[in-house]
Amino acid sequence: MENSRCENCIIRQFNSLRAMSKEELKKVSDSKTTKTIKKGEPLFEEGEKLNGVFCVRNGVSKLSKLSANGKDQIVKLATKGEVIGQRSVIAEESANLSAIAVSDMELCFIPKESINTTLQSNPNFTLEVLRHMAHDLKEADDVIVNMSQKTVKQRVAEAFLYLKNNFGEDEDGFLTLTLSREDISNVVGTATESAIRIISEFKKKGLIHTSGKKIGIQDEKKLQELVDGF
Amino acid sequence: MENSRCENCIIRQFNSLRAMSKEELKKVSDSKTTKTIKKGEPLFEEGEKLNGVFCVRNGVSKLSKLSANGKDQIVKLATKGEVIGQRSVIAEESANLSAIAVSDMELCFIPKESINTTLQSNPNFTLEVLRHMAHDLKEADDVIVNMSQKTVKQRVAEAFLYLKNNFGEDEDGFLTLTLSREDISNVVGTATESAIRIISEFKKKGLIHTSGKKIGIQDEKKLQELVDGF
DNA sequence: GGCGTACTATGACATTTGTCAGCTTCTTGG
């Protein structure tokens, strides 16, 4: 694959790898491998030992955890530029979450040795990773509050706005990232039927429009008001 | 206060400060101040700019966030040995959560300059902080799953087991950390009345016993079964 | 082009949880 040297990779600008030195990047680039993962296939599963991290070049992965009642809860959606699996590698634990592609993906796999060596020697890189993790932690705290204090309807509305802000819309005004109804319900933390019902309601009220699985936002303002509790 | 030099502080063994060098600790110790906070008083409030971090020597603080519906959600309980506020200092953001003492507290305030200097120069320290944050992030992810997939009853049961495992019991078999019913409901993410009702039910079923606000665990096994969904 | 499977949709109903109202019991300050 051309242009596949980390030193030249634009993606890198968006994640902590930008704090690496030229030499460190060179080593990473030599040790990395490129992977293609099809929609629906796993990058890794909960409980698995990770031998490195994944840097997303293209596509989207859901990070989810199976709960006792047999339902998956999607904790995060990771996209272009994000690094997946760093938490487990840093804590030297097996994966707490499963990572499954929700669209075809292209990613680089970086062995943990490259990461660990740099973590121990380059404080700038470590600090950069730390800042990213601090950000993730804040987001996780916010999700906790939303989950426990907002209604399902509010969370569905919020999910749509999130999808628009983070993945954008296509030329026809539909959300670029199309999730199945089940995935939506797993993001929101509710039964699939409940999510579908709310989608129908939003459609009737003119807040969104749909075409097959695709969803488009029609009245962003009202959706936002709903999220904020009027 | 005697024995108040960081170099001699036992508390330090439990948190990332243990990765500091002798000289760094000396500087921290010279710049730190000791504070006493009474039960119910805030360490800081959501949105406030933090000029440093708090190292807990004694007592417990709740970290919570106010949601749009006017209810507090308690995201974490921090106790002896834990460092509060590091996320905000590292991300250079204002506090995302409020910290309020749930028992009388004794803590050290460490100005952010001491922290930031060490973060930039001592990779061991940075890595140690990173590991702690990775652990917090995992816990937060687990809370998200619990919040969205478990019933209120399961979460209440889990909260009691958590309180026992993390704060212990007194000689009479009551949980050492006594929370108000409202705080319990804010941990669990439910209405106060719902929490009270479930406490009554657990009492009737012989899972717990109470005396005033104090709660004691009677049948840990059954509580655990409840959490796991029978 | 049609068949089968998986996804979407909707109704009916059960269960869980929240809200409001009123009462009781602590706790605290004067």
Add this chain to the structure above:
DNA sequence: CCAAGAAGCTGACAAATGTCATAGTACGCC
């Protein structure tokens, strides 16, 4: 020691959400 406010408790009811059943729809595969 008493008064008053806060916290705990309970019932009745409403609202939100989950579950089960069933039917329609899309889509890949042969």
